[in-house]
Amino acid sequence: MRLPIIAANWKMHKTVKDSLQFAEEFIEMLGEDHKGIEIVICPPFTALYLLGKRLRGTGIEAGAQDVFWEEWGAYTGEVSPGMILETGAKYVIIGHSERRHILGEGDTAVNRKVKRALASGLVPIMCVGETLAEREEGRAVSVVRRQLEEGLKGVELLRPHLVIAYEPVWAIGTGVNASPQDAQEMSRLIRDELGGLFGVEVAQEMRILYGGSVNPGNIGGFVAQPDIDGALVGGASLEARSLADIVKQTEESVYGS
Numbered sequence: 001m002r003l004p005i006i007a008a009n010w011k012m013h014k015t016v017k018d019s020l021q022f023a024e025e026f027i028e029m030l031g032e033d034h035k036g037i038e039i040v041i042c043p044p045f046t047a048l049y050l051l052g053k054r055l056r057g058t059g060i061e062a063g064a065q066d067v068f069w070e071e072w073g074a075y076t077g078e079v080s081p082g083m084i085l086e087t088g089a090k091y092v093i094i095g096h097s098e099r100r101h102i103l104g105e106g107d108t109a110v111n112r113k114v115k116r117a118l119a120s121g122l123v124p125i126m127c128v129g130e131t132l133a134e135r136e137e138g139r140a141v142s143v144v145r146r147q148l149e150e151g152l153k154g155v156e157l158l159r160p161h162l163v164i165a166y167e168p169v170w171a172i173g174t175g176v177n178a179s180p181q182d183a184q185e186m187s188r189l190i191r192d193e194l195g196g197l198f199g200v201e202v203a204q205e206m207r208i209l210y211g212g213s214v215n216p217g218n219i220g221g222f223v224a225q226p227d228i229d230g231a232l233v234g235g236a237s238l239e240a241r242s243l244a245d246i247v248k249q250t251e252e253s254v255y256g257s
């Protein structure tokens with residue numbers, strides 16, 4: 001069975017102080033009993049080191065929101081895989097739609113980042129997803145397929161050390177989530193595609209997350225789907241209570257209450 005993941009993407013929210021305060025509240029609310037769910041918190045880079053340090057030993061992982069594809073050099077503003085690993089972070093989000101659409105990151109950059117992250121021992125959470133226009137033009141499937149094929153070109157994977165997040169752009173931060181059925185349909189297609197790239201056995205073990213207006217009220221419907229193994233949560237991960245409730249609802253939906 002695939003271990004579900006609830007990953008918090010804080011985007012450009014929370015100072016170091018806010019992040020540490022969140023950690024105190026969240027750890028207390030969660031208690032010891034969350035062994036059946038992997039929890040990952042991805043704060044801004046400035047908070048990654050101290051938050052990662054605070055989370056050590058709690059079973060909660062830290063992750064970065066982006067990474068560069070070189071280890072050292074004249075790349076002003078960029079952060080390398082080794083620098084991220086040094087903070088104790090295990091995961092890195094790559095190719096989030098905000099980076100693709102606001103910062104112009106393309107499939108080639110995503111591919112370089114995924115390869116370098118994997119080679120360094122970070123676990124990429126690679127994001128894919130169509131815009132509203134692409135969906136309305138009936139191109140959702142072909143767009144997601146292209147993002148997977150281009151983003152994973154030349155990637156060799158013998159073990160399932162890669163997570164895919166399906167985040168339809170129209171569902172991000174809008175309060176309009178995809179239906180669990182539609183998200184399942186796309187996740188199934190993603191798993192089939194991964195099977196073609198890495199073999200069915202590896203694809204069966206890979207985690208596929210849904211992202212886009214996830215909250216404590218709708219998470220249960222997503223993780224009940226056979227090919228959805230958790231969520232990448234934006235807005236609803238900013239309050240400790242709300243993230244703890246999402247974890248609890250995931251446990252109940254996956255393991256029964």
Ligand SMILES: O=C(CO)COP(=O)(O)O
Binds near residue numbers: 172211
């Ligand atoms: O982009 C997202 C997570 O990466 C989703 O954001 P929201 O949960 O705020 O819609």
